[in-house]
Amino acid sequence: MTDERKVRVLVAKPGLDGHDRGAKVIASAFRDAGFEVIYTGLHQTPEMIVSAAIQEDVDVVAMSVLSGAHMTLFPRVKALLDEAGADHVLLTGGGIIPEDDVAALEREGVGRLFGPGTSTTTAIEYVSEWFSTQQTA
Amino acid sequence: MSTIERDVVKRADLDALVKEREAELAELKARIAEWEESYDETPKREALFTTISGREVKPLYTELDRDGAEDDALGFPGSYPFTRGPYTTMYRTRLWTKRQFAGFASAEETNERYKYLLEHGQTGLSVAFDFPTLMGYDSDHARSLGEVGVCGVAISSVDDMEALFEGIPLDQVSVSMTINGPAIILFCFYVAAAERQGIDVSVLRGTVQNDILKEYQAQHAWVYPPEPALRCIVDMFEWCSENTPKYNPISISGYHIREAGSTAAEELAFTLRNGFEYVERGIERGLDVDAFAPRLSFFFDVHNDFFEEIAKLRAARRIWARGMKEKYGAKNPDSWRLRTHCQTAGVSLTAQQAENNIVRVAYQAMAAALGGTQSLHTNSMDETLSLPTEKAVRIALRTQQILAFESGVPNTIDPLAGSYFIESLTDELERDALALFDEIDAMGGVVPGIEQGWFQQAIAGSAMRQQREVESGERIVVGVNHYLEGSEKIEIDTLKIDPEVERRQVEKMARMRARRDDDVVASTLAALTEACRTEENVVPLILDCARAYCTLYEIRAAMEEVFGSYKEPVFF
Numbered sequence: 239m240t241d242e243r244k245v246r247v248l249v250a251k252p253g254l255d256g257h258d259r260g261a262k263v264i265a266s267a268f269r270d271a272g273f274e275v276i277y278t279g280l281h282q283t284p285e286m287i288v289s290a291a292i293q294e295d296v297d298v299v300a301m302s303v304l305s306g307a308h309m310t311l312f313p314r315v316k317a318l319l320d321e322a323g324a325d326h327v328l329l330t331g332g333g334i335i336p337e338d339d340v341a342a343l344e345r346e347g348v349g350r351l352f353g354p355g356t357s358t359t360t361a362i363e364y365v366s367e368w369f370s371t372q373q374t375a
Numbered sequence: 376m377s378t379i380e381r382d383v384v385k386r387a388d389l390d391a392l393v394k395e396r397e398a399e400l401a402e403l404k405a406r407i408a409e410w411e412e413s414y415d416e417t418p419k420r421e422a423l424f425t426t427i428s429g430r431e432v433k434p435l436y437t438e439l440d441r442d443g444a445e446d447d448a449l450g451f452p453g454s455y456p457f458t459r460g461p462y463t464t465m466y467r468t469r470l471w472t473k474r475q476f477a478g479f480a481s482a483e484e485t486n487e488r489y490k491y492l493l494e495h496g497q498t499g500l501s502v503a504f505d506f507p508t509l510m511g512y513d514s515d516h517a518r519s520l521g522e523v524g525v526c527g528v529a530i531s532s533v534d535d536m537e538a539l540f541e542g543i544p545l546d547q548v549s550v551s552m553t554i555n556g557p558a559i560i561l562f563c564f565y566v567a568a569a570e571r572q573g574i575d576v577s578v579l580r581g582t583v584q585n586d587i588l589k590e591y592q593a594q595h596a597w598v599y600p601p602e603p604a605l606r607c608i609v610d611m612f613e614w615c616s617e618n619t620p621k622y623n624p625i626s627i628s629g630y631h632i633r634e635a636g637s638t639a640a641e642e643l644a645f646t647l648r649n650g651f652e653y654v655e656r657g658i659e660r661g662l663d664v665d666a667f668a669p670r671l672s673f674f675f676d677v678h679n680d681f682f683e684e685i686a687k688l689r690a691a692r693r694i695w696a697r698g699m700k701e702k703y704g705a706k707n708p709d710s711w712r713l714r715t716h717c718q719t720a721g722v723s724l725t726a727q728q729a730e731n732n733i734v735r736v737a738y739q740a741m742a743a744a745l746g747g748t749q750s751l752h753t754n755s756m757d758e759t760l761s762l763p764t765e766k767a768v769r770i771a772l773r774t775q776q777i778l779a780f781e782s783g784v785p786n787t788i789d790p791l792a793g794s795y796f797i798e799s800l801t802d803e804l805e806r807d808a809l810a811l812f813d814e815i816d817a818m819g820g821v822v823p824g825i826e827q828g829w830f831q832q833a834i835a836g837s838a839m840r841q842q843r844e845v846e847s848g849e850r851i852v853v854g855v856n857h858y859l860e861g862s863e864k865i866e867i868d869t870l871k872i873d874p875e876v877e878r879r880q881v882e883k884m885a886r887m888r889a890r891r892d893d894d895v896v897a898s899t900l901a902a903l904t905e906a907c908r909t910e911e912n913v914v915p916l917i918l919d920c921a922r923a924y925c926t927l928y929e930i931r932a933a934m935e936e937v938f939g940s941y942k943e944p945v946f947f
Contacts, residue, residue: 249947254506254522256595259635259722262835263842265947279945280595281510283518305506306762306872310521336761336869354726354759355855357846 244274245369246296250287251280252315255305260332264300267358273365284311288318291327297372298365301331308335312348328368332356407437423849426680428638429840430803436795441802448693448802452788454708456696458689458801459789460747461712466785471743472750473775474551474716478503478528479762480876481883482538485528489543491765497772499581499750501551502539503527504561509596511557511931514880523877526762530561531880532926534887536568545569549580551626551716556598558585559607560917560930566619567921582623582672582716585611588649588821592830594631595943598931601822603938607913608653609660612667614914623672625653626716632830633676634722636838639687640804642676644811645830647694652821654703668699669709677743678720679735685791686800688715688746694805717743718752724759727862728854732756737774744784745791751775761869828944835947884926891924899923900933907937 249265251258258280269275276294278287291299299319303311316329332352335343340351349368352361414434425431433440450456453463462468475497478485489500505527507519513531514523523529530536540550545568554561562583569576587604590597597604608625615624629646637645650671657667675691677684695713699705719739724732733756740753753771755763763771779785791797818824825831844850851857903916913934920930 254510254512254518254596255526256590257635258595259835259838262947263838266835266839267842269947275947277945277947279943305522306525307506307521334759334761336871354724355852357856358842359846 244272245298245365246274246276246294247298247300247365248276248278248287248291248294248296250278250282250290250299250301250315252282252284252287252301252303252311253305253307254281255303255307256280257304258302260304261302264302264332264358264361268300268362268365271362273362284314284318287315288322288324291319292322292324296327297369298328298330300361300365301329301333303331303333303335306334308333308343308351309339312343312351313346316347326372328365330361330365332361403437403439407439410435423844426639426683427678427841427850428640428680428683428837429844430639430683432796432800436799438795440795440799449792449798455700455711457692457712459792461692461714461749465747465788466744466779467788470779470785471748471775472499472549472716473497473772473779474499474501474750474752475768475772476501476503476553476718476752477768478505479526479870480524480528480872481880482528482530482535483541484524484876486539486541486543489539492768492772493543493548495769495772496776499549499551500543501752502553504552504554505529506596507531508561508927509554509556511560511598511927513884513926513928514877515884516928519877521877523880525872529876529880530564530927531884532887532924533564533567533571533921534883534924536561536564537571540568540572544574545572546574546578549582551582551584553584555584555587555590555594556596556604557927557931558583558587559611559914560921560927562611562624563914563917563921564927566918570922576619578621579619580621582626583611584628584674585625586628586649586674588652588825589628589631589646591825591941591943592632592645592649593635593637593834597941597943599935599938600941601825603907603934604941605653605656605822609656609662610912610914612653612657612670613660613662613912615670616662616666620670623670624667625670626672626674627653628674630674630676630718632834633678634720635834636841637834638837639678639680639683640807641811641833641837643687643691643694643804644808644815646673646675647691647698647808648812648815649821650695651698651703654699658703664699664703664705665707665710668703668705669707669712673713673715675715675717675748676720677717677739677746677748679723679739681738681742682796682800683804684739684742685746686797686804688717688743688748689789689797689801690804690808691715692747693801694808714749716750716752717746717748719743719754721754721758724754724756725852725855726759727859729756729760731854732759733770733774736771737778740774740778741782741784744778745789747789757869761871764868764870766868826944828946831944832946887924888926895923896920896925896929900925900929903930903933904936907934 265277330349449458452460506522512519514529611624627650629642633642692713696711699711719736755767755771757767899920906916
């Protein structure tokens, strides 16, 4: 694998929530920063997201959750990724997620979760850094 | 004096008058030029002098900016074209309705919050449903897992609707319900719940959002594809005009379009064009426009840019009045009169230094009142962190009360009329909206625009532009990209929904399912499916299903059999 390879990111909207402003802004920002971006569209189940992640052979799954269902959706996607042998995939994301829930999810192996007002640059830097540590490891 | 002599005298007078006016105008232009010269010579701040929508605004407006404006563009409050307000007396007769959107957990818990709000001076109710309900799923459906009662109240049948309004007489309180995809079903639950309270449903007042076009464009809680969805909406227009004449069967909403990222002009244009689409559909059905148009209501966002938002509301009334009268031939002034609810901009709230949101909300609320809104929801300061707590909701309501009773704002009708800036902005927003109407018509109308993703891409593009302005630091957001001291950690209580709510709701549904008469359930659902295949109005059939305690998803599915479901065009 060369350094030239583009990082593949699946931007996903799990659950029934239709608020996709953040997901679309993030998807555009990652694409503009040179990432390969796949956007799932709305109303995805965890099963649909994981199957898309495997099929598209992504490095990162970035989920946007503003519905309050994060404590159900993140662990479920994490478990399904692990079951599918895709535990090397970074599961990250953002939304309206209270701090103690962020901490609890990180303990379960979920990557960083970003709150409202985060600059897209911060998220891009985080994923880039994560990817470069994976390459050297 | 002969006619000819009199005319000669008049002409001489007129010539003198024209000369005098020309001299005045020349002097005014000279003074403006003088001011401009001195303005150009003076250094200016390095700042973005555009509205949040990216609109260029001039440093100074004068009477020259209204040159060429039509004399009949303003009128008087309560008269065509309603620029100055939909009613003659405005807030001197009735203040705007203070209507706070609320709903969480179970119907029983939300019922307690409603009673609390009514006791604290709120004058209308506004129901927030959870995501499963918004999408037409029952609380015990597999797709609802983890979302029951989280973002709103879970309502899966008339059983829940009755609990929601227990002890709240529906003939006395006006209730607004924010629901779209399955709106026709929730409306029937509401009517059936009112019947169970023993109320004559013809007195029901309130509103159901029921605006499916903006769902495809922005908010994304849909069930059926556009054509059958529009048929259901026209069925509601027809049924409500005959059976619940004081009830608004739609609230044509710009709020979600704006929150998803549009500019003020896009919000204005898309919303009104959607409104005219519904009018056209009603007329195509053969309904008399004056039979349903007076009950069409609106819902706009009030965002950060104070003057642009005020001008937007004034322009909206004028565009609607002119279109309804001139294009659609409405004769009843009530059909021309745009009545609107407003909500402060949720998207403008920041998670950083969240207490500052109180101030943002207060300015936005003032813009809504100066723009002449009929009702208002003020957001709570903690909404970027979680569902609002009781204290935050109370401060938001108090913000409206301070505006209503201390600021003096409601005393005078349309107090900014005649301001060079406000009138010029109102004219400009109207021109922008009409230009966007032309673009939409060139695509073949609203539905083709949705199918091509045109609206969705316009909104996403505007959202991206605003994000870039904030990230580059050009657009200052206090506490987010500037003035960060004190952003670290704040102690705000957050409201969390106990996962037990979902379990209890699922159990309650099982008890309800066991209690009802399965034969009636099956036969009313089958009759509904059949009616969907014909041109029959489906409202009475859904009402029969509701009375038989058919669930939301059962009714949704009975219609889906004929209507199919909507698949969005995915892009970013």
